[in-house]
Amino acid sequence: MRVQAIDHAAMLPLYLASAAAVLALFAGRLAKAAAMAGLAAAAVAAVAVGLGPDRATFAVGDWHSYVADDAAMGAAALFAGLAVLVAALSGRQTGEYWFLLTASAAGGIALAGARDLITLLVAVETLTLPLYVLVARPGRDGAEAGTTFLIASVTSSATALMGAALLYAASGTVHLAGLGPGLGGAHPGLTAAGAALLLSGLAFKLAAAPLHAWAPLVLERAPLPVATYLASASKLGGAVAVTWVVFFGLSDVASAGLVIAVLSVASIAVGNLGALVQRRTVPLLAWSGVAHAGYALAPLAVIMTAAGREQAGPAASAAFAYAVFFVLLEAGAFAALTAVRPAAGSVLAEGTPADRAGGHGPGGRIAELAGLWKAAPLPAAVLLFSVVGLAGLPPALAGTFAKVAVLEVLASSAVWLAVVVAAGAVVGLAYYLPLARALLIGRAGPAPRRYAVAVALAGLAVAAVSLAPQVVLDFTELSR
Amino acid sequence: MALMLVFAAALPAAGALAVWGLRRRPYAHWVGAGAAGLAFAAIALLPVGRGSGAWLAADGKLTGGWWHQLSIAWAPSLHLEFSLAVDGISWTLALLTALLGVLCCIHNAVGAEQRAADLLGADRTASGPLQGAPGTVATGGPSPAAGGAVGAPAGSAASDPLGVPAGSVETGFPSPAAAQVHGVPAGAAGDGRESPEWRSPVLTALLLAVQAASTLVFLADNLVLFFIAFEAVLLPMWAIIHRYGDPAARRRAAAKFALFTVAGSLLMATGLFVAVADTGTADLGAIILLGGVGNDVSLLVFALLAIGFAVKAPLWPLHSWLPDAHTAAPTVGSVLLAGVLLKLGTYGLIRVAGGLAPDGAADAAPVLAVLAATGIVVAGLVCLRLPEIKRLIAYSSVGHMGFVVLAFAAGTEAGVRAALFGNLAHGLVTPLLFFLAGALKARTHTGSLGALGGLRLAAPALAGLLGFAALASLGLPGLAGFWGEAFTVYAAAERGGAWLALAAAAAFGAFLAAAYLLRMLRRVSHGPVAPAAIGIGDVSAAEAAVWAPLVAGTLLLGLVPGPLLTLLAEGIL
Known part of the structure; x- marks a missing residue:
């Protein structure tokens, strides 16, 4: 048996992120600096590898388990960058916090390169496991959030594993590239069941219906920096996992398209209706995030039809691009929100008495944001821009481009789904506009001014992709 | 010259930012007016050195047709290019947009200066007792009457979200007086009339943003850019209605406007992208030249686009946002809504929907025509009973736009020209x-027809202008309104058959328009002078200057329609 060489250059971002995690665990007081520097280095390495030729390693025949192409490295850079943002927003924390955050980001980077079901599922677990600890703030609410997240996550992991097992049974391989040919002669019922279980389980990470219910509760009660991570990097993980599985593995399986269509329509309906009645900021963003998961999944549903299956490449690219724009906007919104809410103290140590006494999380009510424009112009501007972008309206063009990307694919293959997306976006306006209005109007209360650099950088990133969307669209263009 | 295309859209946008940045300066309004004026000049220069209007094939690419065009790559993956082009049809609409933008900015600037002068006067009377008896400050402050007179406008201006009260900065308002009334609920000062805060420079900035986005819609030669510009109109217009509208109705009206518009524009976007997918290009001119999309999707594309544009136009029965928005919006907001935003709908319907899917348009023409004719008659009947002047004018727009859509639906050359002219x-x-x-x-503090009367005696020039505008609106020969409506009826009748009934309905609608506009004139201008109209001032020189271009344009189009019709005939459709 020949020992194959490992392409270490392809693995470089993952090595750097893992090293940062280990370093953070033992660096003591320098843990934050070590984590941020290591993650930043991983992001730079990912960009550098991505700009070079496509790389792949861990081959079985022609199928590779780990690929470092443009899409993978773009996603990896984004995972690392978002983790750096969250780290910058976290203030003082104990050493374990930095280890857990960095480990989760390393899971994301591994996920970006994963091209077989085992690597993919392990990477998703690596991304999720540290969050069990991070979401649980001290006190009853925090424990409840942590438990909810744990149970929902374990259930969905089991579901996804079951689906993966069924697909393995049907096709005889776990490599995504092998699923297509392998499923050709398989029992359609087995394939459909496997696809349904796998995709529903992975959609949990994206907080798509029907496994969405954890998101509003957990995001509301988690510390705000962790909520930022959950809403951005963790969701990107879900989008990447679903997109990779559908595009690289199941793009010839019509039933997978049907599953995605159901998930998408359900998410759009449930998320928008849920968001309509929210009076608190974080649950509003969380519920609307469910709707956005539906928009991101929608283009993948075109593989239902034969005509759509020829469009699988553009469709998956649109889904991925939507997810990237969306998580950038979410990161901007949550970063700004984190900056203007009172500090919650250390995440892993004792919370403040106010945290434990109240039945609600640190995000606060929408009304509490009134007049933020006057009190804290920079975070207010970033939050406003992000919210307008989430509504999909110019001048926050990042959101408009995301919507255009999705609608362009749907218009050519599934007009009815385009109409569903449009209807969802109209409902979305009904809750985003009052949120935007609250920021501008009203008497300003005192607002802390923290993390100005982090918020400014998040705002700059969103503004940059608004002006030059091709930067995102280039690396989100998927090819086998 | 192609660079003028960029200036046409970029100058108002830059002006909007500049005005917003300078919102605390007294001259901010004039900066805005200047930016709008420069944009007007840029657009007015566009016919210089224009192309012949003929299409030429060069290097496998079609050029020409447009007077000028310009294209910059932006996001090729989304078929998005920053490509602008202009021809007779879009030029006239862009010019109209720029003209109205300039007029609205000047209107705001003049209003703000008057307000500053008024406040200065009130300030002097209010501070009189203070200086005479300093002891009262410590105990009871200034007399309640003086405090109320000064405080009411200042209080509502101080609650301005984006800017700082323009008046108070300009006049050096004593801050204790403003602080004293800070608790006055917003809108308390605006009962029944326009709230004074409409003179804030932020409103001018928003107007310029609407102008920039609308100009971009008219000049866009790329469908994705067209959609983005179409969407960009929404937020500033929403803010204008929501923030500066009539306090009683503005929230609901603004929300309704936003939801209707977004629903329409997203359906329109779907239609546009179906067309892009079918033809493989997003170049508007190229698709029109190639005869539009394929037969199998033509009706789908047209239906999606037509629903989207019909919301904006608006076409009955999708018009219900319009009366609310117009009634609630401040004057300049209503002017831009009527003069520019409705034109986005009709322009889109005629050029984009008609151009991308001519077959679908032909198939759907009867439906469109019936809806338009119904709209004309319904609007006429509703207007006969409306008690409020702004709402009446708003509803009359539904009728006028019905004429435009009916003429377009007729589909003949005369019809399309009548549509563009009427527009x-x-x-x-x-x-x-x-x-x-x-x-x-603003003078009488009421818009109710029942509370008005005798304007002819109280303010003869204003009554005269109102009569002139009403006659132009009802389509008196010799004024601008006539040609569009007359040729609409002619174009519909020309089709024969069932179209004759629609032509008759349209003619009946024109008759109703005469009835309700004359009713309005009778209530407002004639009769004894109503209490509300006693002692009101007549048209000021500044107002006359703002309105003069519109009066002149109305007369010009009415008396010499030929050159405009020639210009429209050159357009790419």
């Missing part, structure tokens, strides 16, 4: 009516 005429006459109604409401 422009409405863009001159209805804004004039809104300016006049705004001036009337």
Whole structure:
């Protein structure tokens, strides 16, 4: 048996992120600096590898388990960058916090390169496991959030594993590239069941219906920096996992398209209706995030039809691009929100008495944001821009481009789904506009001014992709 | 010259930012007016050195047709290019947009200066007792009457979200007086009339943003850019209505406007992208030249686009946002809504929907025509009973736009020209009516027809102008409104058969328009002078200057329609 060489250059971002995690665990007081520097280095390495030729390693025949192409490295850079943002927003924390955050980001980077079901599922677990600890703030609410997240996550992991097992049974391989040919002669019922279980389980990470219910509760009660991570990097993980599985593995399986269509329509309906009645900021963003998961999944549903299956490449690219724009906007919104809410103290140590006494999380009510424009112009501007972008309206063009990307694919293959997306976006306006209005109007209360650099950088990133969307669209263009 | 295309859209946008940045300076309004004026000049220069209008094939690419065009790559993956182009049809509409933008900015600037002068006067009377008896400050402050007189406008201006009260900065308002009334609930000062805060420079900035986005819509040669510009109009217009509208109705009206518009524009976007997918290009001119999309999707594309544009136009029964938005919006907001935003809908319907899917348009023409004719008659009947002047003018727009859509649906050459002409005429006459109604409401503090009367005696020049605008609106021969409506009826009748009934309905609608506009004139201008109209001032020189271009344009289009019709005939459709 020949020992194959490992392409270490392809693995470089993952090595750097893992090293940062280990370093953070033992660096003591320098843990934050070590984590941020290591993650930043991983992001730079990912960009550098991505700009070079496509790389792949861990081959079985022609199928590779780990690929470092443009899409993978773009996603990896984004995972690392978002983790750096969250780290910058976290203030003082104990050493374990930095280890857990960095480990989760390393899971994301591994996920970006994963091209077989085992690597993919392990990477998703690596991304999720540290969050069990991070979401649980001290006190009853925090424990409840942590438990909810744990149970929902374990259930969905089991579901996804079951689906993966069924697909393995049907096709005889776990490599995504092998699923297509392998499923050709398989029992359609087995394939459909496997696809349904796998995709529903992975959609949990994206907080798509029907496994969405954890998101509003957990995001509301988690510390705000962790909520930022959950809403951005963790969701990107879900989008990447679903997109990779559908595009690289199941793009010839019509039933997978049907599953995605159901998930998408359900998410759009449930998320928008849920968001309509929210009076608190974080649950509003969380519920609307469910709707956005539906928009991101929608283009993948075109593989239902034969005509759509020829469009699988553009469709998956649109889904991925939507997810990237969306998580950038979410990161901007949550970063700004984190900056203007009172500090919650250390995440892993004792919370403040106010945290434990109240039945609600640190995000606060929408009304509490009134007049933020006057009190804290920079975070207010970033939050406003992000919210307008989430509504999909110019001048926050990042959101408009995301919507255009999705609608362009749907218009050519599934007009009815385009109409569903449009209807969802109209409902979305009904809750985003009052949120935007609250920021501008009203008497300003005192607002802390923290993390100005982090918020400014998040705002700059969103503004940059608004002006030059091709930067995102280039690396989100998927090819086998 | 192609660079003028960029200036046309970029100058108002830059002006909006500049005005917003300088919102605390007294000259901010004039900066805005200057930016709008420069944009107007840039657009006015566009016919210089224009192309012949003929299409040429060079290097496998079609050029020409447009007077000027310009294209910059932006996001090729989304078929998005920053490509602008202009021809006779878009030029006239862009010019109208820029003209109305300039007029609205000047209207705001003049209003702000008057306000500053008024406040200065009130300030002097209010501070008199303070200086005479300093002891009262410690105990009871200034007399309640003086505090109320000064404080009411200042209080509501101080609650301005984006800017700082313009008046108070300009006049050096004593801050204790402003602080004293800070608790006055917003809108308390605005009962029944326009709230004074409409003179804030932020409003001018928002107007310029609407102008920039609308100009971009008219000049866009790329469908994705067209969609983005179409969407960009929404937020500033929403803010204008929501923030500066009539306090009683603005929230609901703004929300309704936003939801209707977004629903329409997303359906339109779907239609546009179906067309892009079918033809493989997003170049508007190229798709029109190639005869539009394939037969199998033509009706789908047209239906999606037509629903989207029909919301904006608006076409009955999708019009219900319009009366609310117009009634609630401040004067300049109504002017831009009528003069520019409705034109986005009709322009889109005629050029984009008609151009991308000519077959679908032909198939759907009867449906469109029936809806348009129904709209004309319904609007006429509703207007006969409306008790409020702004709402009446707003509803009359539904009728006028019905004529435009009916003429377009007729599909003949005369019909399309009548549609384009009527579109422009409405863009001159209805804004004039809104300016006049705004001036009337500002003077009398009421818009109710029942509470008005005798304007002829109280303010003869204003009554005269109102009569002129009403006659132009009802389509008196010799004024701008006539040609569009007359040729609409002619074009519909020309089709024969069932179209004759629609032509008759349209003619009946024109008759109803005469009835309700004359009713309005009778209530407002004639009769004994109503209490509300006693002692009101007549047209000021500044107002006359703002309205003069609209009056002149109405007369010009009415008396010499030929050159405009020639210009429209050159357009790419």
